Amino acid sequence: MKNTRSIEEINEKIKTGKAVVFTAEEIINVVEEKGIKNAAASVDVVTTGTFGPMCSSGVFLNVGHPTPRIKLNEIYLNSVPAYAGIAAVDLYLGATALPPSDPANRNYPGDFIYGGGHVIEELVAGKEIRMEATAYGTDCYPLKKIDTSFRLSEINEATLYNPRNAYQNYNVAVNLGSKTIYTYMGVLKMNMGNANYSSAGQLSPLFNDPLLKTIGIGTRIFLGGGIGYVAWHGTQHNPGAKRVENDTPSYPGATLALVGDLKQMEPRWLRGLSFLGYGATMQVGMGVPIPVLNEEIMHYCAVRDEDLKAPVVDYYRGYPYKEGSELALVSYAKLKSGSINIRGREVPTASLSSYAGAREIATTLKEWIQGGRFTLTAPSAPLPSADSGIKMNALPQRDPDNREV
Amino acid sequence: MIKQKIVLRYPPHVVEQPTIYHLIKDFDLMVNILRADINPKKEGRLMMELSGSEKNYQRALEWLQELGLQIMGLEQQIIWREDRCTHCGACTVICPTEALAFNRPEMTVSFDEYKCVVCELCLKACPARAMETLVENANAK
Numbered sequence: 001m002k003n004t005r006s007i008e009e010i011n012e013k014i015k016t017g018k019a020v021v022f023t024a025e026e027i028i029n030v031v032e033e034k035g036i037k038n039a040a041a042s043v044d045v046v047t048t049g050t051f052g053p054m055c056s057s058g059v060f061l062n063v064g065h066p067t068p069r070i071k072l073n074e075i076y077l078n079s080v081p082a083y084a085g086i087a088a089v090d091l092y093l094g095a096t097a098l099p100p101s102d103p104a105n106r107n108y109p110g111d112f113i114y115g116g117g118h119v120i121e122e123l124v125a126g127k128e129i130r131m132e133a134t135a136y137g138t139d140c141y142p143l144k145k146i147d148t149s150f151r152l153s154e155i156n157e158a159t160l161y162n163p164r165n166a167y168q169n170y171n172v173a174v175n176l177g178s179k180t181i182y183t184y185m186g187v188l189k190m191n192m193g194n195a196n197y198s199s200a201g202q203l204s205p206l207f208n209d210p211l212l213k214t215i216g217i218g219t220r221i222f223l224g225g226g227i228g229y230v231a232w233h234g235t236q237h238n239p240g241a242k243r244v245e246n247d248t249p250s251y252p253g254a255t256l257a258l259v260g261d262l263k264q265m266e267p268r269w270l271r272g273l274s275f276l277g278y279g280a281t282m283q284v285g286m287g288v289p290i291p292v293l294n295e296e297i298m299h300y301c302a303v304r305d306e307d308l309k310a311p312v313v314d315y316y317r318g319y320p321y322k323e324g325s326e327l328a329l330v331s332y333a334k335l336k337s338g339s340i341n342i343r344g345r346e347v348p349t350a351s352l353s354s355y356a357g358a359r360e361i362a363t364t365l366k367e368w369i370q371g372g373r374f375t376l377t378a379p380s381a382p383l384p385s386a387d388s389g390i391k392m393n394a395l396p397q398r399d400p401d402n403r404e405v
Numbered sequence: 406m407i408k409q410k411i412v413l414r415y416p417p418h419v420v421e422q423p424t425i426y427h428l429i430k431d432f433d434l435m436v437n438i439l440r441a442d443i444n445p446k447k448e449g450r451l452m453m454e455l456s457g458s459e460k461n462y463q464r465a466l467e468w469l470q471e472l473g474l475q476i477m478g479l480e481q482q483i484i485w486r487e488d489r490c491t492h493c494g495a496c497t498v499i500c501p502t503e504a505l506a507f508n509r510p511e512m513t514v515s516f517d518e519y520k521c522v523v524c525e526l527c528l529k530a531c532p533a534r535a536m537e538t539l540v541e542n543a544n545a546k
Contacts, residue, residue, distance in 0.1 A: 051491065053532065111529065186495045187530045194498035271491060273532035283491060283533070338507065350498040352532070354491045355512040 003293045010044045010291050011375045021045045021369045023362035024203045024290075024301055031302035040298035045369055045376065048205040049222070049287035049361030052198050052353030053273055055184065056164035056235060057282050058094040059120055059262055062156040063131065065089055066148070071141035075133040078119050084133075088141055092161075093119060095282035105277060109182040115280020118272030120160075123152050124224070125267040158262035160224060160270075164234035165284055168206030168253040169241075169310055172197040172330060172340075174347065177316030182277020186352055188315055195312065195340055195347045200358035201305045201332030205288035206254050208301045210247040211386055212239070214290050216379020221258065222287035222365045225269040227374070228260025230288075233383045238392050247300070247386075250309040250329055254383070258286060269361070283354075287361040289369060291376050305332035312342055408456040410439070410479035412523075415449030419472055425451075432465040433457055439479075439522050452479055452523055480518035482538060483525070489535035490514055499530040 013019040020043050022030055027046050031039045065088070072084040075091055079099040082091040097116035104110045123129055128149045137144045152158055173185035174192045181188050185196045201207065209215050219230040234255025241249035269285030292298050311326035318324050330340045336355070339346045368374035384390055413424070420443060428434045434457035441451045455462060466476060485505075492514045497507045504520035505527055507513075527536040 052493075109529075113534070186532070187499055189498075196495065196498070271533055274529075274534055275532050276529045281532075283493075336509070336512070338509070348498045350494045350496075350507070352493050352495055354493045356492040359512070 001294045001296045004040060004295070005044065005291075005293060007291050007293075007376050007378045013044055014369055014372055014375050017370070017372055019044045019369055021047060021366045023359070023366055024048045024208050025359060025362065027301050028202065028304050031298065036295050036299050036302070039302070040292055040295040043292050043298065045366075046208065046290045046292060046301040047287060047362045047365040047369065048200075048203055048208050048290065049285070049358040049365065050166060050200040050204050050353060051269065051283060051285040051357030051361060052200070053184070053275070053281050054162060054165045054284040055096050055281045057160070057162035057284055058092055058116065059123070060090065060092050060157070060159045060161055063089050063091070063150060064156050066143060066146055068143045069141045070133065070135050070143035070146060071138055072133050073135045075131065077129050077131055078114070078122070079130075079132075080114070080116050080119050095120065096279050098280055104279075109277025110279075111276065112274045112278065112280045115272065115274070117270075117280055117282030120262075120282060121267050121270055121272040123158065124262060124265050124270050126151060126153070152263060160228065160258070160260050160262045160265065161231065162258045162284065164236060164255045165258050166205050166234070166256045166286055166288075167199070168204070168210070168255065169249050169308070170198050170252050171313040171319070171326075172310050172335065172349075173315045173319070174312055174327070174342065175316045176314040176318070181316060182275070183315050184275055184278045184281070185315060186350070187276055192342060192345060192347050195335075195342070195349045196352055197310060197332075197335045197349060198352040199310065199332065200353055200355055201308050201336065202303060203355070203358040203362055205286070206256070207248055207303060207308055209288075209290055209297070210243070210249065210300060210303075212254060212383045213300075214293065214297060214379075215256070215288055216382045218377055218380040219288065220374070220377040221289070222285070222361055222368075223258055223260040223265065224262070224285060225266030226260060226264035228258050228286070229377075230256050230379075230383075231259040232257040236392065237384065237390065239383075239385045239388055240390050243386070244307070244309055246303055246307050248303060248308055251311055254385075256383075285357060285361050287358075287365045289365055289374070289376055305336060308332045310335065312340070406456065407459045407462045408454065409462070410452070410454045412477045412479055412482055413449075413451040413453075413469060414475035414477065415451070416473050417447035419474065420447055420449040422472070424469065424472070424474070427468070428455070428465055432461045432468070434461060434465055440524070452482070479523060480521065482523045483518065483521050483527070484537045484539065485516035485518075486535045486537055489533050490531075491533050491535075493532070496527045496531050496536065499526050501526070
C-alpha cells in the first residue's frame with residue numbers, strides 16, 4: 001500500500017508540536033467516528049503500552065575495577081547470583097535468578113520473596129546494592145575476593161537487555177485438576193476456579209502491528225519509564241502462529257528483544273515480582289509508537305478487544321505435559337468483562353498484566369511525542385514476519401552417548 | 406442491639422483461658438468465630454463477630470481489656486499498600502469476599518477493608534506483594 005506520510009514527515013510535525021497522536025485505546029473511537037480513511041489522513045501516531053510479568057529480562061552491568069583488579073568468577077548482588085562468564089567486570093543479572101539460600105519449592109508452594117527482578121528494581125531506585133564476589137586470580141587480575149556495595153550511578157554501564165518481551169498474545173490459564181496449582185500464570189484454583197490471562201489486548205504493541213509492518217530493529221520505544229529500542233526479534237518468536245481475519249494471531253506469536261540504558265529508567269516500571277510456587281520475575285513496562293503511514297496501518301491500530309482472541313489452556317496437564325489442545329478461544333473483551341464461559345461454565349477471570357499500567361504508558365508516550373521530546377525511528381531492518389517460515393522447535397531428547405562427535 | 410467484627414490479641418499468659426465461654430455465659434453475647442490461631446510465641450489471635458445489647462457489649466470489652474487482651478477492629482488487620490499495587494487484578498479471583506475487587510472500566514483494583522475476613526490468601530497471591538499484615542500469626546512461615 002502506498003504511504004500517505006513518511007516517518008520524516010511525522011518527525012517534522014513532532015518537532016513543531018503539531019503531531020496528532022492518540023493511544024491505541026482512544027483511536028478506536030476516532031476511527032469509529034471518522035472512518036479509516038479520514039482517521040488515516042489526520043492521525044500521525046498511535047501509541048501502545050503493556051505492563052506485565054516478563055521473565056526473559058535482565059541487565060548487563062559493568063561495575064568497574066577495584067584496586068587491585070579482579071576477574072569476577074562467582075558473583076552475588078544482594079545474595080542473588082549474576083552470570084560472570086564474560087569479560088572481567090561485566091556481568092548479567094537475570095530477572096528470575098534466586099539466592100542459593102532460597103528454599104524454592106522445598107517448602108511448597110515456595111514464596112520466592114526476592115530475586116533478580118527485585119535487585120533490578122532496587123538498583124533503578126538508586127539503592128545501595130551489596131556485591132560479593134570471588135575470583136581465581138591471574139597475573140593481570142590478582143584480586144580473589146571482594147565484598148562491597150555500589151549504586152547505579154557509581155558503575156560504568158547498566159544496560160537492560162530483555163531477550164523476550166511484549167508477547168503478541170498469550171494463553172489464558174485454567175486448572176482442570178482437582179487441587180490448586182501454582183504457576184507463572186498465578187494461583188489457579190482447581191476445577192477451573194479461575195482463568196488468568198496476561199495481555200493488554202487492544203493496547204498491546206504487537207496486536208496493533210500484527211504483521212510487523214512498522215516495528216523493526218532499531219524502533220525507539222518507551223522502556224521501563226525511559227527510552228529503549230527494539231534490538232532483535234525475541235526468543236520463541238513465532239510469527240507463523242495461526243491468525244484470525246484481522247491478521248492478529250490467536251496464539252502466542254511474535255516477541256521482541258528490547259534494549260535500553262537502565263540509568264534513565266524508573267523503578268515504577270521495572271518491578272520485582274514473587275509468584276507463589278513458581279519463582280521470582282519482573283514486571284516490565286514498555287510501549288511502542290506506531291507511525292500511521294497509510295490506511296492499512298490505521299486499520300490495524302483500530303483493533304479492539306472484541307476482535308482479539310486467546311486460547312484457554314489447561315495448566316494441570318495440558319501445558320506442562322503437552323497434552324491435548326486448547327479448550328476454547330475467547331476474546332479479550334470477554335476476558336476483561338470478569339468472566340468467560342468454558343464448557344458451559346462461567347469462570348471468573350483475572351489479569352496478570354496491568355491494563356491500567358498499559359493505559360498510563362500509552363498516554364505517557366503520547367505526551368512525550370506531543371511535547372516534542374520523543375521522535376520516531378524507521379527500522380534499520382525488518383523483523384521476521386508471517387512469511388518467514390519460522391517454526392517452533394522442541395528440545396531433542398535422545399541418547400547422548402550415541403551422539404555424533 | 407450491636408453487631409461488631411473485632412480481633413482479640415491474647416498475650417501468652419491468657420491464651421489458655423476460656424474467654425468465649427464467659428462472653429456467652431456472663432455477657433449474653435452471640436459469638437461467630439471467623440478465625441483463630443496461636444503463633445509460636447504463644448500469642449493468640451481471635452477474629453469474630455459479636456452481637457448483643459450495647460450495654461453487655463461494652464461491659465464485655467471492658468472485661469476483656471482488664472484481662473490484658475488487645476482489641477482491634479477487623480478492618481485494621483490487612484493493609485493494601487497501594488504504592489506497591491500494579492493494579493493487575495490477580496488477587497481479585499483469590500479473595501473469597503470481594504474485599505479486593507476489580508473496577509471496570511477503570512481497570513483498577515480496590516480494597517474494601519470492611520468486607521475483608523482476614524483469610525490472608527491475598528498476601529501471597531499478589532505477585533507484587535502489595536498486601537501486608539501488621540502482625541505475625543500462626544500461618545507465617
